[in-house]
Amino acid sequence: VKNEGGAGYRFYAPDMNEAVIRRIEFEHRLRAALQAHQLELHYQPIHRLSDGLPLLGFEALLRWPQGDGRYIPPDQFIPIAEESDLIEHLGLWVCQQVARQSRLWREQGLQPTTEAWRIGINLSARQFDRADLVDRLASCFAQEGLGLDGVTFEITEGAMMRDPQRAEQQLQTLRSHGAQCAVDDFGTGYSSLSYLRHFAIDHLKIDKSFVHALSPHPDDLAIISAAIGLAHQLGHQTVAEGVETVEQLACLQRLGCDAVQGYLLSRPMQAAEVPGYLERVARG
Numbered sequence: 001v002k003n004e005g006g007a008g009y010r011f012y013a014p015d016m017n018e019a020v021i022r023r024i025e026f027e028h029r030l031r032a033a034l035q036a037h038q039l040e041l042h043y044q045p046i047h048r049l050s051d052g053l054p055l056l057g058f059e060a061l062l063r064w065p066q067g068d069g070r071y072i073p074p075d076q077f078i079p080i081a082e083e084s085d086l087i088e089h090l091g092l093w094v095c096q097q098v099a100r101q102s103r104l105w106r107e108q109g110l111q112p113t114t115e116a117w118r119i120g121i122n123l124s125a126r127q128f129d130r131a132d133l134v135d136r137l138a139s140c141f142a143q144e145g146l147g148l149d150g151v152t153f154e155i156t157e158g159a160m161m162r163d164p165q166r167a168e169q170q171l172q173t174l175r176s177h178g179a180q181c182a183v184d185d186f187g188t189g190y191s192s193l194s195y196l197r198h199f200a201i202d203h204l205k206i207d208k209s210f211v212h213a214l215s216p217h218p219d220d221l222a223i224i225s226a227a228i229g230l231a232h233q234l235g236h237q238t239v240a241e242g243v244e245t246v247e248q249l250a251c252l253q254r255l256g257c258d259a260v261q262g263y264l265l266s267r268p269m270q271a272a273e274v275p276g277y278l279e280r281v282a283r284g
């Protein structure tokens with residue numbers, strides 16, 4: 001047992017392997033970074049795939065800056081936060097941050113209405129499972145004088161399938177608050193498509209792995225084309241993520257995809273860069 005002093009008691013059994021110890025330390029650092037307000041949200045635009053590519057909104061994406069200009073990507077720390085209650089604290093922080101930012105942008109006249117554009121927030125499986133989820137989200141936004149009507153919540157297929165009945169309820173409650181809902185990473189997890197019919201969702205986000213696999217080859221087109229067709233038949237809009245090339249964009253347009261997000265249009269940007277981006281978009 002090592003006593004590191006202060007608040008930091010750590011118990012290391014002698015046979016605990018290195019990987020486990022590193023993981024515990026990593027979680028500690030993440031908790032500390034959250035408490036010290038060192039995490040950031042970046043915003044990546046989503047555009048409608050029609051003439052002039054009008055802006056639909058931004059997805060908020062967590063970043064953990066390391067002080068040397070580099071970031072630890074969320075794929076490396078979200079899964080660890082997911083293993084404990086840390087994810088709920090993180091999720092709440094994200095929500096508070098977006099609510100605050102949203103109020104500021106509205107005060108600056110940058111987001112005149114929720115019809116102008118919306119902000120996407122990722123919800124983790126563990127957050128989504130909580131019975132008090134919607135109350136917590138709503139009170140976050142209420143603190144800034146806002147409702148949930150300017151928000152699109154993104155929930156992975158996997159998170160929805162953990163308990164489909166519960167998911168159905170949560171989605172309905174979110175939508176009764178005016179929020180929109182999206183199935184994230186569509187196509188990566190569970191093959192059961194029938195549940196989509198029952199869920200109150202607005203958008204399907206087609207995972208970037210499908211977009212990156214796009215080639216003129218008919219087999220590659222078949223999967224994504226089927227996904228878009230299915231979504232439309234069920235009354236959902238499709239958003240393709242990870243669009244990096246003009247060829248992918250053109251292909252998605254031909255397939256009737258509704259919206260796109262990716263480095264081709266813009267990388268995720270800091271909140272401070274959003275006003276400039278909005279200006280450029282407005283100028284066309």
Ligand code: C2E
Binds near residue numbers: 074
């Ligand atoms: P995601 O929700 O699927 O987010 C889309 C990811 O694709 C983001 O990765 C984004 O930066 C990346 N991306 C966007 N355009 C392109 C492109 O053209 N090419 C490529 N290669 N990638 C592109 P990021 O920001 O690293 O986030 C990774 C994942 O971490 C997210 O995947 C999401 O699952 C999770 N995440 C991020 N922020 C949050 C959050 O606030 N809460 C929760 N629960 N999860 C989050």
Ligand code: CA
Binds near residue numbers: 154184
């Ligand atoms: Ca997402």
Ligand code: CA
Binds near residue numbers: 184186205207208241
């Ligand atoms: Ca996604």
Ligand code: CA
Binds near residue numbers: 185
């Ligand atoms: Ca993903």
